[in-house]
Structures are given as structure tokens and as C-alpha cells.
Amino acid sequence: AAGVIQSPRHLIKEKRETATLKCYPIPRHDTVYWYQQGPGQDPQFLISFYEKMQSDKGSIPDRFSAQQFSDYHSELNMSSLELGDSALYFCASSIGTGGRTDTQYFGPGTRLTVL
Amino acid sequence: AQSVTQLDSHVSVSEGTPVLLRCNYSSSYSPSLFWYVQHPNKGLQLLLKYTSAATLVKGINGFEAEFKKSETSFHLTKPSAHMSDAAEYFCVGGLGGGGNKLTFGTGTQLKVEL
Known part of the structure; x- marks a missing residue:
């Protein structure tokens, strides 16, 4: 079965650079979520989109922005990178109303390292 | 406050013995x-x-x-552990209050020994 695809899988950037992470949801899934998992931490919700509109927002820094495109893929743009942004970034997708009962299926993650 | 609490950060079991990973939640919904x-x-x-x-x-x-519900718990069990079960387990809640974000517990590292 098709799963959530994230690219790139690994990314190394310098401080103050920008990074773009991409997420391709499971076919027919209309909701995308982004999570950040710091070293030894549990995943923290950043932001979600349902039918290309932002549906919920968590602890996403102002330096980060995201959007969902017409083909339902999503991109997380990160600017002025800081050392503390080094983390594993997960994308998840679901189908449904975008509510809390929807099962979220996670991608393998993008490991971002900021030097 | 809405939260998910995993009561054990580490659990160690022998292969073939039962697994219990504990989770409690707090939600108004x-x-x-x-x-x-x-x-x-x-x-x-x-x-x-x-x-x-x-x-x-x-x-x-x-x-x-x-x-x-009476105990606000959602414990995970397995009758017989296998070596391949060794991993980190997260209890996660869609706790409501608007939005669709998931709230993660802090995780339980399960170790399975021979």
C-alpha cells in the first residue's frame, strides 16, 4: 500500500540558511500534518492543512511557513535556521473531516541537521 | 489541561513474557x-x-x-513479547477542544531481553 512520502530524507544546512521539506500524502488523503521531533523528545505538532486550507496551528515558529497545494502535497519552508531546529520532521496524512478521530499515517520523516 | 501521560519511560521484559505499557489521558472531550x-x-x-x-x-x-473512562487510561498490552517488539511506543491523543492535532505522550522505550 502507498505510504506518505517525504523528501528529502536527510538535509544538512548551515545556520541562517533556508530549507524546504516536502510531503506527499497517501493518495486520496486530503489532510496533511507536520510534526517536529527533537532529539529524545516526543513529536510536537506544528501545523495542519485540510483541503488546502490551514486547519490547525501548533508551536510553529514564525520563521516557518507551510502550505498545501492543489495536488494535496505540502511543503514546510524554514528560514533563518537555528541550531535548535535540528530535528526529525514528520509529515502525516489522513482522510476525512480533519477532525481528531481521523487516523494519521506518518511518513518516514526528514532529518534536518543545522550546523 | 489536555494531556497524555505515559507512566514509564523505560520497560524491560523477557522474551515470551507479557508486555504492559501504561498511558493515562486528560481531556474535557x-x-x-x-x-x-x-x-x-x-x-x-x-x-x-x-x-x-x-x-x-x-x-x-x-x-x-x-x-x-473511569480510570482515564488506555494501557497497551501484549501476551507474549518478541525481540522484534523492542522499540519506542507513543500513546497519542486526539483530545479535542478544536482542531485536529495529536498530543503525544513522552514515549516508553521497550526493551526485550532473551
Whole structure:
């Protein structure tokens, strides 16, 4: 079965650079979520989109922005990178109303390292 | 406050013995609850979910969890541990209050010994 695809899988950037992470949801899934998992931490919700509109927002820094495109893929743009942004970034997708009962299926993650 | 609490950060069992990973939640709404497993350097895999249907939920790989509203618990169990079960387990809640974000517990590292 098709799963959530994230690219790139690994990314190394310098401080103050920008990074773009991409997420391709499971076919027919209309909701995308982004999570950040710091070293030894549990995943923290950043932001979600349902039918290309932002549906919920968590602890996403102002330096980060995201959007969902017409083909339902999503991109997380990160600017002025800081050392503390080094983390594993997960994308998840679901189908449904975008509510809390929807099962979220996670991608393998993008490991971002900021030097 | 809406939260998910995993009571043990580390659990160690012998292969073939039962597994119990404990999780409590706090929510003003009827929650949706999930267990995810994360193997080293891997993504999060859904084990099972509870969404107000049957309180005993069966998942993959022989895992099951029971939703107990009176105890605000959603403990994960497996009758017999296998070496391949060694991983990090997250109890996760869709706790309501608007939005669709998931709230993660801090995780339980399961170690399975011979």
C-alpha cells in the first residue's frame, strides 16, 4: 500500500540558511500534518492543512511557513535556521473531516541537521 | 489541561513474557486515542486506535489496548513479547477542544531481553 512520502530524507544546512521539506500524502488523503521531533523528545505538532486550507496551528515558529497545494502535497519552508531546529520532521496524512478521530499515517520523516 | 501521560519511560521484559505499557489521558472531550510504535531511525507506525466504539481495541502484531473512562487510561498490552517488539511506543491523543492535532505522550522505550 502507498505510504506518505517525504523528501528529502536527510538535509544538512548551515545556520541562517533556508530549507524546504516536502510531503506527499497517501493518495486520496486530503489532510496533511507536520510534526517536529527533537532529539529524545516526543513529536510536537506544528501545523495542519485540510483541503488546502490551514486547519490547525501548533508551536510553529514564525520563521516557518507551510502550505498545501492543489495536488494535496505540502511543503514546510524554514528560514533563518537555528541550531535548535535540528530535528526529525514528520509529515502525516489522513482522510476525512480533519477532525481528531481521523487516523494519521506518518511518513518516514526528514532529518534536518543545522550546523 | 489536555494531556497524555505515559507512566514509564523505560520497560524491560523477557522474551515470551507479557508486555504492559501504561498511558493515562486528560481531556474535557471524548478522546480519540492511538498507540504508535517507532523503531530506531524509522517513522511512526500505527498499532491501534480507539474512537468511542469498542473499548477493547485489537491492533497489529498481537497488541491490544483497553479504554477505561473511569480510570482515564488506555494501557497497551501484549501476551507474549518478541525481540522484534523492542522499540519506542507513543500513546497519542486526539483530545479535542478544536482542531485536529495529536498530543503525544513522552514515549516508553521497550526493551526485550532473551
